[in-house]
Amino acid sequence: MNEGGPNEGGAVDVRGVGKRYGEAVALDGVSLHVEPGEFMTLLGSSGSGKSTLLNVVAGFTRPSSGSVAVDGRDITKEPPYKRDLGMVFQHYALFPHMSVAENVAFPLRRRRVRGAELTRRVGEALDVVELGGLRDRRPAQLSGGQQQRVALARAIVFRPRVLLMDEPLGALDKRLREQLQLEIKRLHTELGITFVFVTHDQDEALTMSDRIALLRDGRIVQVGTPEDLYDRPASRYVAEFLGESNLLPGSDDPELFLVRPQHVRLSPPGAALPDGHHARDGKVAEVIYLGSGLRVEVELRSGGRLIARTGTRLDPVPKPGDDVVAHWSPQDRVTVPA
Known part of the structure; x- marks a missing residue:
């Protein structure tokens, strides 16, 4: 045509x-x-x-x-x-x-x-x-x-x-x-x-x-x-409308930073983290099996919650109540005006 x-x-x-x-x-x-x-x-x-x-x-x-x-x-x-x-x-x-x-x-x-x-x-x-x-x-x-x-x-x-x-x-x-x-x-x-x-x-x-x-x-x-x-x-x-988002306080009051759940990695406490990674301590609140991966909700010790989307082959697989460290690369963090 x-x-x-x-x-x-x-x-x-x-x-x-x-x-x-x-x-x-x-x-x-x-x-x-x-x-x-x-x-x-x-x-x-x-x-x-x-x-x-x-x-x-x-x-x-x-x-x-x-x-x-x-x-x-x-x-x-x-x-x-x-x-x-x-x-x-x-x-x-x-x-x-x-x-x-x-x-x-x-x-x-x-x-x-x-x-x-x-x-x-x-x-x-x-x-x-x-x-x-x-x-x-x-x-x-x-x-x-x-x-x-x-x-x-x-x-x-x-x-x-x-x-x-x-x-x-x-x-x-x-x-x-x-x-x-x-x-x-x-x-x-x-x-x-x-x-x-x-x-x-x-x-x-x-x-x-x-x-x-x-x-x-x-x-x-x-x-x-x-x-x-x-x-x-x-x-x-815009950040909250498109896809799941983790919005955390930035260095200035009117500033937030965004980390998408697929960029968040979870490690057990005390594990060595990649150089330069930002990290937050927390406890697993919920784990949902999605077929292609897991949706893990973490209650942060500093307050608030954070979502991670991970593969199904984590060792160990996180369970509600587990202590974890949520961390991400600085390249995956985006500043968002509040």
Whole structure:
């Protein structure tokens, strides 16, 4: 389908967008640039403003202030059908009385594509999502994952430069979610168009994104690669939102330092530690077997608790009540503004 090759996506510019509902502020002066062909994820908890921002870009919500442009063209006042953006909703919105092929053809018929061209492009879109053999089925005859693929095919069949997705995997079970995460990432690479993806799931965002915009209370608190947000959080909120975190007092009162659980090692008291390692004495409070490893919670003698994620082959395996020394390399410690 990607006849023009990679990087055929459109650039999206959100400039100072605000949205109020009476006294309630849903978006507070949000600005964001999405590069052509980028996979940008809008991440945040419920009520953070991520879906409102996506709906402003899509045209379903009119902003109270600010503007939206695609490839430099201001689309702020244009209705959704004139923006030519692909959209995938959480609940798919498939037509139950239409076959798979008819659902996928719908956007093309609205654009007056007919005959052999319509048949060819529907076939291409279904092949991309690996549903070519199910073109004559109705949505009720499909699994949840298959329905999601039909929704994706319908959104890409008219070759939009930007594809918007609002929690598209939210209704699926964990195994299917993880499978479709990889398929959507593959689809993004194959098509080369710009994806703007909304989720509240941090693992989903870390797995799929080129960059992540983390929202809180209608504002973007940090934008960066998954590595930026996970390894170099700009605030305590970002550190605690993405993954498990150990936040310990720094040398200054308004300062904390972050150590991720996978960087924490546990040793018995009196054991020799690697040169330069920071250490805290404590007692094991809880051990949880995770299959791939152990999650060990340590009650520190200095106060508070610390989490370590370790392999299952520790000798000895820690047990609740054991005295331990939790330690980590200085390279694995990140300073975070409190």
